[in-house]
Amino acid sequence: MxxxxxxxxxxxxxxxxxxxxxxxxxxxxxxxxEAHQLIxxxxxxxxxxxxxLKAVLAAGSVSAIGRDAVMVDTESAIDDEAAGDADLxxxxxxxxxxxxxxxxxxxxxxxxxxxVILSTGDVPCxxxxxxxxxxxxxxxxxxxxxxMALSGDNLVLPVEATEFIRNDLAGFGAAIASYRSPALxxxx
Amino acid sequence: xxxxxxxxxxxxxxxxxxxAETIGSVKGFVLDGRGRNIEAIHIDGHGKRAxxxxxxxxxxxxxxxxxxxxxxxxxxxxxxxxxxxxQGDVTLVGTRVLTTGGLDIGTVDDVEFETDSGAVIRVVTxxxxxxxxxxxxxxxxxxxxxxxxxxxxxxxxxxxxxx
Amino acid sequence: MSVVWWSVLIAVVVAVIAVAVYLxxxxxxxxxxxxxxVSDRSxx
Numbered sequence: 001m002x003x004x005x006x007x008x009x010x011x012x013x014x015x016x017x018x019x020x021x022x023x024x025x026x027x028x029x030x031x032x033x034e035a036h037q038l039i040x041x042x043x044x045x046x047x048x049x050x051x052x053l054k055a056v057l058a059a060g061s062v063s064a065i066g067r068d069a070v071m072v073d074t075e076s077a078i079d080d081e082a083a084g085d086a087d088l089x090x091x092x093x094x095x096x097x098x099x100x101x102x103x104x105x106x107x108x109x110x111x112x113x114x115x116v117i118l119s120t121g122d123v124p125c126x127x128x129x130x131x132x133x134x135x136x137x138x139x140x141x142x143x144x145x146x147x148m149a150l151s152g153d154n155l156v157l158p159v160e161a162t163e164f165i166r167n168d169l170a171g172f173g174a175a176i177a178s179y180r181s182p183a184l185x186x187x188x
Numbered sequence: 189x190x191x192x193x194x195x196x197x198x199x200x201x202x203x204x205x206x207x208a209e210t211i212g213s214v215k216g217f218v219l220d221g222r223g224r225n226i227e228a229i230h231i232d233g234h235g236k237r238a239x240x241x242x243x244x245x246x247x248x249x250x251x252x253x254x255x256x257x258x259x260x261x262x263x264x265x266x267x268x269x270x271x272x273x274x275q276g277d278v279t280l281v282g283t284r285v286l287t288t289g290g291l292d293i294g295t296v297d298d299v300e301f302e303t304d305s306g307a308v309i310r311v312v313t314x315x316x317x318x319x320x321x322x323x324x325x326x327x328x329x330x331x332x333x334x335x336x337x338x339x340x341x342x343x344x345x346x347x348x349x350x351x
Numbered sequence: 352m353s354v355v356w357w358s359v360l361i362a363v364v365v366a367v368i369a370v371a372v373y374l375x376x377x378x379x380x381x382x383x384x385x386x387x388x389v390s391d392r393s394x395x
Contacts, residue, residue, distance in 0.1 A: 006384040013329065017288050019221075020278075020327020026382065033386030044380045051379065066290015071332075087387045094385040116384050126386075150386050 003169070005130065006031070006116040007098065009065060013046065014057060018074045022046050024053050026070055030088055031116070031126045033095060036144055038124035040088045041070070043078060055080045056088040065120040095152035102131050102155045104162050113155055114139060117172075127176050129155065131165070140165045141172035191309060192249070194281055194299040202231045204259035205247055211262055212239060214254060218273040219308070223280055223326030226306035229254065230274045231262060238265050238274035249303035277328040280311060285318065286330035296331060 006029040013022040024043040031038050040062075043053040061077040062070060072078065079085060087094075102110040111133035119127045128143045142165045147158040164175040194217065202212045212231025218240060220227055229246070232239040245261035246254060256262070265271050272278040280299050286292055294313040301308050310317040311331070324332040 010382045010384075012290075015286060015290075015329055015332065016327070017324050017332050020325035020330050020332050022327075022329035025380075027380065028382040028385050030385045030387050032388050034388055039387055042382065044382070048373075049376050051376075064289045066287070068292035069286055069290040069330075071286075071288055071290045091385060091387065094387040097384045097386050 002120045003127070003173075004065065004067075004118050004120055006118050006126070008067075009041075009070065009118070013069050014041075014043065014072060014078060015069045016072055016075045016077070017063060021075065022069075023072075023075050024055065024057070024078055026057075027052065028091070029116075029118075030091065030094060031118070032087075033150055034146065036126045038118060038126070040085065042088060042091070053078075056085050058085050058088065059124055062124070065118075065124060095150055097129075097150065097152075097155075100150060100153060100155045102129070102157060104157050105159050109134070110157065110162070110165075111136075111140075117141065128172060138167055140167050141169070141175070142166075143172070143176040189302060189304045190251075191300055192303055193312075194301070197249075197254075200252070200254055202229065202241060202254045202256060204256045204261070206257070207259040209259055211256060211259055212241070216274060216276070216279065218270050219278075219280060219326055221269075221325060222320070222323045223311075223331055224308050224320040224323055226301060226308070228270065228273075233264075233274075235275055236265070236271065238270075239263070240265055240270060240274065243306045246306070272328060278326060280308070280326065280331065283326070284330045285311075285313060286332050287335040288324060288332060289335050291335070292330075293333075 009029055010026050012026050014024040014026065015022050025046050026041045027044045028042040030040055038059040040056055040058040042056050045051060045053050055078040057078050061072060063073050064071040097116055098113055100113045102113060104110055111131040113129050114132045115130035116126050117128040117130060118124055126144050128141050131140050131142060142157060142161055145161060149156045166172045166175050197214050200214045201210050204211050214229055216230040217226050218228040218230065226243050228240040228242045230238055231241050239262045241256055241262045245257050247257045248255040265274060280296050283296050284292055285294050285296060294315045296311045296313055298312040299308055300310050308320050310319050318333060322333040324334060
């Protein structure tokens, strides 16, 4: 399982395998807040002074998400018009994730979301959050599940989820595997 | 049949066999879309006014001079592909190498090619040579290659190295 | 006012404008991580 922080994908070049050209750069990383799969990316033009690109990149058109680039098969993978990308074009109702305050369902403050962890396999999806707890130097990871309500200000974790919070990557990988709810499995 | 390096042939004189005139020198190469074969040699001029010698017009790529069949063979650049090459936007030497998995595996330091056919035999990088059968495309951003070993398929800043 | 004084002033102003333009452009390109398709549920 290859894991990456979603914000590490922001700013990566989008490179066509057919032409070797960098056709765009990743702007927003958009995932489904309920089923958790990656929906796609909005794009910027390449160049420090260049602006937004109208085209978007749907997750289904991504060939690979790597450390240094997001690869697409051809330059036409980035799309100006397609109807299917409504979720990527109308982001008015999408919720920001980073910086949300994390609360457990019984009302305890667990910290702040500092990263969304994505799994970059064949069907890329969000698999967890990384939290920074006040007063602690290290961060912790919690596996994502369907019962986690996200408003854009707060993320609420069901009480069971707090048992699966891990401080290290290996533990987190194991926690994802063991923390399976029927809704999570149905969503993926 | 012999093998040469781009770095070694840089600056070599290009002479027309019919007129014995020096028509230019090796300044760079125009390669095909995959970076596997030399299409032309950039022998003179810059940018839009660059002069290239198509590989088919090379009668002999010698150790001291490149012989062109005729002094009429060099042409001005005719398309964007050649223009990108002579301007240095699309070149093998100095280009980053990116796998189809999105991993940067280094920069091309030099290129070994066969002087009879103009075929690229391998490119040299700090991590080792790369064979052209892996090349998917050569563009202005990167030479895109198929990954080969395990180390070339590991993805992203594997957590938790990014702080 | 000496020429040197004016030149320095102009150079500083140009530099400040350049930095401001760069920062504005940079923030315009900033992306975020977004959760979409989150339905508004009314809570009991």
